[in-house]
Amino acid sequence: MGRYGFANMIGSVSYWTGYCQVGSPCLPYNQAINYGPLTLYSGIPSRPYYPRGFLWDEGFHNLLMRKFRPELSLDIVASWLDMIDSEGWIPREVVLDSEAHRRAPPLLFEDSTVANPPMFIYLIGKLMEDSAIVSAQKDRLIRIFPRLKLLYTWLKDIQKGPKEGSCQWQGRNGTTDLELNPGTTPSGLDDYPRASHPDSQEYHVDMRCWMAMSSTVMLKLAKLANATDWIPTIQSDQILFNNLTALDQLHWSDSAKGYFDYGLHSYEVAIVGKKQPDGSVKYRREVFSKPEYRFVDDVYGYVNIFPFLLKLLPANSAKLQIILTRLNDTQEMWTPFGLRSVSKRSRYYDAYNTDTAAPYWRGPIWINMNYLALEALQHYSTIDGPLKILAKNLYDSLKLNVVTNLSNQYNSTGFIWEHYDDKTGAGAGTRPFTGWSALVLAIMGDAYN
Known part of the structure; x- marks a missing residue:
């Protein structure tokens, strides 16, 4: 399985030219409008179904490929960064041929x-943990720095939330009545x-x-590039986004015992079908309790453990x-x-988002997120403290x-699958x-650093 996964991931690396369709x-x-002309050198998640580049998928792909060919990973990062616009935006999905x-x-x-x-900032952070790679690839890392800086600055500006240090995914549809819960595709x-x-x-x-992780990596990269004019700015960001007191004030709920999103939220919503005069059924969302500004604490899952997944919490927390x-x-x-x-106790566990949209990130097991959880557990299992043994177990x-x-x-x-059923373990999707599910090879080898 390991040879199959890695060989197919390497074999998925492709080259495209053309134009990307971009709205504004x-x-x-x-x-x-057409954005381009563009060229892209990248892996893909699945040749038969997804023969195109996916931005955050490719970061995960290269967590494995860097272990074998770090130069290839840097080639791929550079190719994606070549598509960056003047403000710092990069297409999320690239459909060229x-x-x-x-x-x-x-x-x-x-x-x-x-x-x-x-994910590319996360990937660069992992590459920079290896002193041999930093020594061998220092010039390339420095050449990549200006475009990563542009990407980071754009992310910080466009994803800014309503409170200092808060962050908000853009692109959610606040007007739809067709979805049980409006999607947040930009989050991945x-x-x-x-x-x-x-x-x-x-x-x-x-x-x-x-942003907390990104600011830490970008500070390290800025020092490598000797970007003395920007170091004070990124140092300030690193302090802001890694402030755990502020993180708790923004996201921790003492009553629900977890980190949660905050927003205008109703606990009582449902997709309801109404029969039409022609005999068809029209489905739409019904809201049965008035939405209020609160923690979204009827949902618990991958999103809520990100302070753990990205190793932001101290070992004695x-x-x-x-x-x-x-x-x-x-x-x-x-x-x-x-x-x-998503937790079985969550209101949205295994819930369809429309009358036809089956649960995607509402129960299934995803290997990329399990990889991050395993990496974090390995990290905390190596640090002396009260949780060391629990993390190891x-x-x-x-x-x-x-x-x-x-x-x-x-x-x-005979296949590695997109995700896995949480009740039976069966492959699904x-x-x-052999995109990020092939990270099982790194998991098998305890190869996170």
């Missing part, structure tokens, strides 16, 4: 005001439930954590202990096959669950999916 606030609704267009949804175009998780966690009524006052815990305890609860995220995306058990299930599913079906 300057254009009429649902209209786009006829093969990609045949498999892309109709009228797919990118929005120049919408971001994606900064497409249908993960957020505030039920999107507006400008909401803010999101995962985006805040991405009481809040980290709460996260690890909830992690180990089979009624929450723990399964014999890996961590499910959870690491060993979770690794066994993930590797055993992927091995069983591969042996029985697209196959073969």
Whole structure:
């Protein structure tokens, strides 16, 4: 399975040329223009179903590829950064040639005001943990720095929330009545439930954590590049976004015992079908309790453990202990096959988002997020403190669950899958999916650093 996963990931690396369809606030609704000409050198998640570049997927792909060919990973990062516009935006999905267009949804175009998780910054941070790579690739890292700085600055500006240090994913639809919970595709966690009524006052815990991680990596890169004029700015950002007191004030709920998004939210919503005169059924969302500004604390899952996933909490944190305890609860995220995306106790667990949109990030097990959880558990298991043994035990058990299930599913079906059923462990979604699911190879080798 390991050789298959890595060989197919390397084999997925492709080269495209063409134009990307991009929308803009300057254009009429649902209209786009050609952005380019562009070239892209990148891996893909799945040749038969997703033969195009995905921005945050590619960051995960290269967490594995860097272990074998760090120069290839830097080539791929540079190619993506070559598409950056003057403000710092990069297309989230890149559809350039006829093969990609045949498999892309109709009228797919990118929005120049919408971001994606900064996985390339995370990847550069991992590369810089290896002193041999830094020594060998210092010139390339310095050449990449100006465009990563532009990307980081754009992210900080466009994702700014209503309070100091808060962050907000842009691109949610606050007017739709067709979805149980309006999606947040820019976050990478497409249908993960957020505030039920999107507006400008909401803010999101995962985006805040991405900025905390990014500011730390960018400070390290700025020092490598000797960017003395920008170092004071990024130092200030690093202090702001890594301030745990502020993180707690923005996102921690003492009553619900967790980190949560904040926004205009109703606890009582449902997709209701009404029969039409012609006999058809029309589905729309009904809201049964008035939305109020509050923590979105009827949802618990991947988003809510980001301070743990990105290793932002100290090893002696009481809040980290709460996260690890909830992690180990089979009624929450723990399964014999890996961590499910949303707790079984959550209102949105396994819930369709429309009459036809099956749960995507509302229960299924995703290997990229289990990789981040395992990396974090390994990290905390190596630090002296009250949680060291618990973290080690959870690491060993979770690794066994993930590797055993992927091995069983591969042996029985011949495929690595997009995600896995949290009740049976069965492969689901697209196959073969030797994108981030191939991170099981790194998991098998305990190869995170």
